[in-house]
Amino acid sequence: MKKQVLVIGLGQFGSALVKALVAKRVEVVAVDHDPKRVQTIASEVDQAMCFDATDEDALARLSPATRDVCICATGDQSKEAAIICTALLKQMGAKRVIARANDDLHARILRMVGADEVINPEWAYGERYANHVVHEHILEEMSLGTDLVVTEFKVPDVYVGKTLVELQLRRKYGIIVVAVRSGERGTIRIPDPEDTMSAGDILVVVAHEGVVPKLLSEEGDK
DSSP, X not given: OOOEEEEEOOSHHHHHXXXXXXXXXXXXEEEESOHHHHHHHHTTSSEEEESOTTOHHHHHTTOGGGSSEEEEOGGGTOHHHHHHHHHHHHHTTOSOEEEEOSSHHHHHHHHHTTOSEEEOHHHHHHHHHHHXXXXXXXXXXXXXXXXXXXXXXXXXXXXXXXXXXXXXHHHXXXXXXXXXXXXXXXXXXXXXXXXXXXXTEEEEEEEETTHHHHHHHHTTOO
16 A cells, blocks of 8 residues: 655655655645645646645645655745644644754744654755765765664775774674675675775665764774
C-alpha cells in the first residue's frame, strides 16, 4: 500500500519535496493558497487543492488523521500560517507532522504547538556545505533524520596502506563503514575488515553528526 502524504505549501521547498515524493511513488495531496502553484503541480500529484493553510474546515475535509505524514511547508511563505496549520493538523489527529521553520524561535514555537519534527533546508544545507569547505575530503553528507549522518569522504593520507581492522574506526569514533569506493568513479564494494586502503579510496560511513569532521581534523585532513 502506498504511503499517503499531505504537503501544505508549494513554495520552492514544498514543490521540490512533492516532486521527490512522487518520484518515490508516494501518494501525495498538495495544498497551496496560490492557484498558479496548484495548477503547476496538479498533473503530478494524486490531488491538488487551493485554499489557505489556516482554513480549519478545508483542512478537516482532507482528513489529516488518515495520512501517514502531514508536512507543513509554508514556513518560507508565512511563519504565522505555519504555526496555525501545524496546531490544526495535530488537533485533527495527524499522526506525524513535519513543519518547516525559518529560524530558532519559529522552530521552538512549532514544537510547542505539536510538530513532531521541525526542518530547515537552509540550515541543513549550510551545515553540510560548511563541512565540505573546511574538510575537502568530505564529498557528500545525508542526514538520516536523527543525529545520524551518511557521509562519503576520501581517506586521509595517513590511512593509505592500513586495513579497516587497523584503523578501528568503530571503536575509536563509533563510525560504521558500509561501503568502499575506488576513486570517485570507481566500483563500490561491501568492505572486508582486511581491506587495505589505497590513495583515492572513498569510504561511505554512518556516524553521529560531527564525528567525521572531528576524525578528519584529528587524523590528517590537510
